[in-house]
Amino acid sequence: MGVGSDTSVESTLAIIKPDAVARGLSGEILRQIESNGFKIRALKMVHLTVQQAQQFYEVHRERPFFASLCQYMSSGPIVVAILEGERAIERWRALMGATDPAKAAPGTIRRQFGTDIEKNVVHGSDGPETAQREVNFFFSTLDRVG
Ligand code: IDP
Ligand code: MG
Numbered sequence: 299m300g301v302g303s304d305t306s307v308e309s310t311l312a313i314i315k316p317d318a319v320a321r322g323l324s325g326e327i328l329r330q331i332e333s334n335g336f337k338i339r340a341l342k343m344v345h346l347t348v349q350q351a352q353q354f355y356e357v358h359r360e361r362p363f364f365a366s367l368c369q370y371m372s373s374g375p376i377v378v379a380i381l382e383g384e385r386a387i388e389r390w391r392a393l394m395g396a397t398d399p400a401k402a403a404p405g406t407i408r409r410q411f412g413t414d415i416e417k418n419v420v421h422g423s424d425g426p427e428t429a430q431r432e433v434n435f436f437f438s439t440l441d442r443v444g
Contacts, residue, residue: 308386309339311432313421316374319343323411324377327420330407331381334393340380340442348372354435363416370416378436382444387429390422 312331314324332338346354351368358364381390395402399412399419412418423429 307382307384308426308429309380309382309433310387310390310423310429311421311436312379312381312390314377314379315417315419315421316370316372316376317413317417318411318419319375319377321411323419327407327411328377328379330393331379331390334389336381336383336386336390337444338379339382339444340437341377342436342441343375343377344436345375346372354432367416380433380437380442387423387425391424394420394422 314327318324318327328338328341348368351371352359352364355364355367355371358367361367383389393407395406395408395412397408397418398415399408400415402409402412407420408418423432
């Protein structure tokens with residue numbers, strides 16, 4: 299593999315958020331993930347406590363939306379997955395679309411299904427270190443295939 303080749307396989311964390319699970323969108327979102335070339339290496343449903351949501355989103359602790367975000371993320375079950383693929387971190391963020399569904403590009407998951415800037419259907423890690431932390435937050439090595 300030469301310098302400058304672009305074949306780095308990454309893992310990233312995806313979450314299907316409580317509003318999307320409650321609306322029965324999990325299957326459709328997983329279908330779009332698979333049809334866009336991601337490999338699902340781990341998958342489960344969990345219902346976070348508020349405290350666990352606060353821990354997961356601790357980087358946002360000082361933001362005005364933090365309390366509401368953690369209430370929302372603990373309001374019902376979520377589906378969490380490890381996605382693998384070339385440049386998976388950036389590519390999953392691109393498929394999700396911008397944080398605000400109204401500003402997300404047509405065809406992105408947030409644009410298709412998002413309700414507002416909070417209830418925006420999906421989460422994706424924003425960089426390699428975050429991805430590692432977030433994967434480890436939800437999964438042990440035994441949970442992962444491949
Ligand atoms: P991201 O999910 O696109 O990376 P972040 O800025 O990391 O966006 O925010 C984390 C989550 O917090 C968002 O996905 C959304 O659910 C929520 N959020 C972000 N900004 C706002 C806001 O201005 N009002 C309410 N909720 C917000
Ligand atoms: Mg983020």
